[in-house]
Amino acid sequence: MASRSLxxxxxxxxxxxxxxxxxxxxxxxxxxASRIAxxxxxxxxxxxxxxxxxxxxxxxxxxxxxxGYAVRAAELSGATPxxxxxxxxxxxxNAGDTISAIEPGTAAPxxxxxxxxxxADAVVPIERAIPSHFRSATETDGGSPLTVEFTxxxxxxxxxxxRGSDVARGELLLPEGSMLGPAQLGVIAASGLTKVxxxxxxxxxxxxxxxxxxxxGTALQPGQIYDSNSAVLSQALIDAGCTVVAWPCRSDDxxxxxxxxxxGAPTADLVITVGGVSAGAREVVRDALGPLGVEFSHxxxxxxxxxxxxxxxxxxxxxxxxxxxxxxxxxxxxxxxxMFVRPALRRLAGSTRVEREVLRLPLAESxxxxxxxxxxxxxxxxxxxxxxxxxxxSSHLLHSYAASTALVHLPVGLGHADAGDPVDxxxxxx
Amino acid sequence: MASRSLxxxxxxxxxxxxxxxxxxxxxxxxxxASRIAxxxxxxxxxxxxxxxxxxxxxxxxxxxxxxGYAVRAAELSGATPxxxxxxxxxxxxNAGDTISAIEPGTAAPxxxxxxxxxxADAVVPIERAIPSHFRSATETDGGSPLTVEFTxxxxxxxxxxxRGSDVARGELLLPEGSMLGPAQLGVIAASGLTKVxxxxxxxxxxxxxxxxxxxxGTALQPGQIYDSNSAVLSQALIDAGCTVVAWPCRSDDxxxxxxxxxxGAPTADLVITVGGVSAGAREVVRDALGPLGVEFSHxxxxxxxxxxxxxxxxxxxxxxxxxxxxxxxxxxxxxxxxMFVRPALRRLAGSTRVEREVLRLPLAESxxxxxxxxxxxxxxxxxxxxxxxxxxxSSHLLHSYAASTALVHLPVGLGHADAGDPVDxxxxxx
Numbered sequence: 001m002a003s004r005s006l007x008x009x010x011x012x013x014x015x016x017x018x019x020x021x022x023x024x025x026x027x028x029x030x031x032x033a034s035r036i037a038x039x040x041x042x043x044x045x046x047x048x049x050x051x052x053x054x055x056x057x058x059x060x061x062x063x064x065x066x067x068g069y070a071v072r073a074a075e076l077s078g079a080t081p082x083x084x085x086x087x088x089x090x091x092x093x094n095a096g097d098t099i100s101a102i103e104p105g106t107a108a109p110x111x112x113x114x115x116x117x118x119x120a121d122a123v124v125p126i127e128r129a130i131p132s133h134f135r136s137a138t139e140t141d142g143g144s145p146l147t148v149e150f151t152x153x154x155x156x157x158x159x160x161x162x163r164g165s166d167v168a169r170g171e172l173l174l175p176e177g178s179m180l181g182p183a184q185l186g187v188i189a190a191s192g193l194t195k196v197x198x199x200x201x202x203x204x205x206x207x208x209x210x211x212x213x214x215x216x217g218t219a220l221q222p223g224q225i226y227d228s229n230s231a232v233l234s235q236a237l238i239d240a241g242c243t244v245v246a247w248p249c250r251s252d253d254x255x256x257x258x259x260x261x262x263x264g265a266p267t268a269d270l271v272i273t274v275g276g277v278s279a280g281a282r283e284v285v286r287d288a289l290g291p292l293g294v295e296f297s298h299x300x301x302x303x304x305x306x307x308x309x310x311x312x313x314x315x316x317x318x319x320x321x322x323x324x325x326x327x328x329x330x331x332x333x334x335x336x337x338x339m340f341v342r343p344a345l346r347r348l349a350g351s352t353r354v355e356r357e358v359l360r361l362p363l364a365e366s367x368x369x370x371x372x373x374x375x376x377x378x379x380x381x382x383x384x385x386x387x388x389x390x391x392x393x394s395s396h397l398l399h400s401y402a403a404s405t406a407l408v409h410l411p412v413g414l415g416h417a418d419a420g421d422p423v424d425x426x427x428x429x430x
Numbered sequence: 431m432a433s434r435s436l437x438x439x440x441x442x443x444x445x446x447x448x449x450x451x452x453x454x455x456x457x458x459x460x461x462x463a464s465r466i467a468x469x470x471x472x473x474x475x476x477x478x479x480x481x482x483x484x485x486x487x488x489x490x491x492x493x494x495x496x497x498g499y500a501v502r503a504a505e506l507s508g509a510t511p512x513x514x515x516x517x518x519x520x521x522x523x524n525a526g527d528t529i530s531a532i533e534p535g536t537a538a539p540x541x542x543x544x545x546x547x548x549x550a551d552a553v554v555p556i557e558r559a560i561p562s563h564f565r566s567a568t569e570t571d572g573g574s575p576l577t578v579e580f581t582x583x584x585x586x587x588x589x590x591x592x593r594g595s596d597v598a599r600g601e602l603l604l605p606e607g608s609m610l611g612p613a614q615l616g617v618i619a620a621s622g623l624t625k626v627x628x629x630x631x632x633x634x635x636x637x638x639x640x641x642x643x644x645x646x647g648t649a650l651q652p653g654q655i656y657d658s659n660s661a662v663l664s665q666a667l668i669d670a671g672c673t674v675v676a677w678p679c680r681s682d683d684x685x686x687x688x689x690x691x692x693x694g695a696p697t698a699d700l701v702i703t704v705g706g707v708s709a710g711a712r713e714v715v716r717d718a719l720g721p722l723g724v725e726f727s728h729x730x731x732x733x734x735x736x737x738x739x740x741x742x743x744x745x746x747x748x749x750x751x752x753x754x755x756x757x758x759x760x761x762x763x764x765x766x767x768x769m770f771v772r773p774a775l776r777r778l779a780g781s782t783r784v785e786r787e788v789l790r791l792p793l794a795e796s797x798x799x800x801x802x803x804x805x806x807x808x809x810x811x812x813x814x815x816x817x818x819x820x821x822x823x824s825s826h827l828l829h830s831y832a833a834s835t836a837l838v839h840l841p842v843g844l845g846h847a848d849a850g851d852p853v854d855x856x857x858x859x860x
Contacts, residue, residue: 043668060654161826166821181858183828186661186831189646189658190658212526216619222528222545223528224526225489226621228616229616235615252524329542352859394495394591398596399488401613402603429782
């Protein structure tokens with residue numbers, strides 16, 4: 001069996017999955033807040049299939065950035081505290097009002113977001129203006145126009161948001177490949193668009209294998225265990241933006257596994273198998289997929305050493321369907337996903353954050369690791385910022401994994417680290 | 431209007447929302463990989479309502495950690511390379527087999543995960559054993575039992591996963607308040623449980639306000655804009671684990687806003703309003719909610735200065751329903767959410783990662799900020815690890831926000847920073 005470094009295998013998985021980036025079907029989603037609220041899953045981590053061009057200017061009209069007075073800046077060019085300039089007050093402009101105009105020698109009270117009137121080219125914030133009815137308690141408007149005094153000169157365009165200053169009509173609103181989050185959905189709404197084309201999610205056929213696995217809730221015979229890998233990897237794949245069909249193979253017979261693949265491949269983009277890849281007799285994944293060209297290798301990491309990948313002939317897949325095989329212990333399978341598949345899927349989904357958050361933290365306790373392997377341990381972060389291992393290195397300790405918020409990386413060549421030594425830590429709680 | 435620091439307002443929002451942690455209804459979700467795959471939204475960021483105790487031992491029986499030979503360790507205590515110990519080979523034990531037994535003087539080939547036979551207390555990995563049929567090409571079993579030779583002494587329990595070594599029956603499987611991710615769903619499945627009680631999601635009544643806002647896709651009159659806040663905050667709230675009902679209020683009339691709250695409050699846990707909080711005339715949120723006890727204050731931050739919060743009397747809420755009011759510019763609203771509401775919601779959802787990932791990065795360019803305010807700017811991270819501002823500070827630049835992957839914090843008292851100066855950066859791409 002071929003031996004590979006962790007980086008070599010990660011690159012091989014990335015390369016195998018790369019065609020899923022550009023070969024995917026496109027679907028149109030309707031955007032509105034009520035649709036997002038009613039069917040959140042349809043909007044989670046969607047990736048734009050094409051560039052989206054702005055159908056209009058944002059903002060769509062010149063408007064005020066402040067509550068204040070719309071003025072002609074030139075009229076106030078001489079204003080100082082000693083020589084204020086007084087203007088007649090026009091009708092107040094509110095957000096939602098249609099676009100009005102002001103005459104020379106006037107100022108219009110204007111609310112934030114309200115359209116700047118024709119003729120005005122600056123807004124003076126309310127706190128910098130002295131309206132006449134505040135000058136003295138005895139002064140009243142008595143039917144004559146109120147006035148407002150300004151004691152400084154605004155710059156042209158000051159506190160004005162010009163039409164198209166965020167994005168102009170015909171400019172790129174969002175580029176192809178953008179992942180749609182709150183701000184992206186918002187700017188699409190702001191532009192008035194109600195539909196966009198997104199990439200269809202990557203559809204994964206997930207096959208947990210093992211003669212011994214049983215559906216949770218059923219009765220176990222001695223020697224049998226509940227299938228946890230289907231739940232673990234369904235959720236992990238969904239979190240990475242995929243859709244999943246989970247069809248376990250509870251048989252040692254290669255024909256049964258091949259039948260599941262034959263049935264599921266036409267509506268899948270990727271097959272992930274779990275288990276059945278050891279060196280033993282009756283390893284269903286090796287027995288079934290080895291002859292079809294899946295290459296099995298041993299990656300210098302722990303857990304998760306036995307890995308496989310390849311393209312397998314299948315209906316609906318002229319170049320074959322990509323298959324990635326994980327080892328069967330739940331911790332091995334989830335670590336395999338973290339190291340090899342998650343980054344590739346995140347990249348394909350257009351995420352700008354492909355990797356986990358990496359911290360460099362001191363160990364709370366000393367640790368030994370196999371010198372020839374990259375060991376990944378489960379851990380939590382103490383309040384003092386030290387990283388503390390949770391459970392041992394063994395790959396059956398899923399309960400320890402579930403109590404962890406971090407992974408600790410002990411690279412090839414390390415062998416031993418003392419308490420206080422810094423190590424690379426991935427935060428996995430998100 | 432009261433003035434508050436950013437930290438003071440964050441603490442006030444956290445305190446207002448704190449009762450949502452323990453006063454929420456509980457609902458039962460059924461767990462299986464096929465349900466997770468079919469209805470992913472039901473399993474996203476769920477929070478355990480109670481401690482979950484393990485109904486059985488994990489693993490449920492002693493089993494082998496390796497492909498190898500199940501042996502009695504004491505029988506091999508004298509084995510050395512010069513004086514190997516030879517044992518008779520028993521029938522192979524596969525994963526899924528029932529629990530067997532070995533007699534003294536024998537070793538049973540055993541596969542990873544297969545049940546350790548009664549009598550055995552250690553597993554010797556296959557690569558450390560010398561089976562008789564590998565000794566010489568001419569040797570055959572000839573009907574007599576094959577033998578296997580061992581040249582080193584295994585420790586007791588070596589490569590054995592003891593029943594209950596991950597978690598024992600009756601031990602805590604997951605504590606109340608745990609957020610359910612892949613590993614947590616997996617360990618529940620491994621235990622055989624198919625239902626757990628989770629907290630009902632926090633139900634948010636989201637009310638974007640403004641005489642000028644219109645539903646995207648409809649025709650705009652001059653002076654009107656499309657409502658982007660409903661989409662922005664619906665998605666942001668869903669990402670934080672909530673459910674949302676988005677009912678915009680496109681009126682300046684306080685009675686209209688109060689009607690929406692009256693209608694929506696009985697099935698909501700929290701009201702968030704957007705807009706209508708400036709100092710101007712006809713500010714619908716201030717006009718409607720000020721008299722009902724919502725306290726409006728000015729927070730020393732930019733954007734997002736005008737903030738409000740309080741408990742408002744409503745049917746179904748004996749202590750009043752919590753109301754948080756954001757300013758209306760989309761950038762202000764989303765920054766308000768990031769600074770005040772998202773951390774509080776994440777904490778309530780049981781996330782161990784309440785805050786965004788914080789980096790300390792050098793600025794790509796110099797920047798000025800208001801010395802008396804905490805300014806939050808939108809930014810991206812250059813490949814060389816410097817942080818580059820995207821767009822200006824103005825709160826209408828939602829397009830710039832949508833092109834950003836980070837927020838830059840320019841704290842009170844800063845005023846100016848040079849290119850290369852380190853600043854606090856939040857990654858917002860996830």
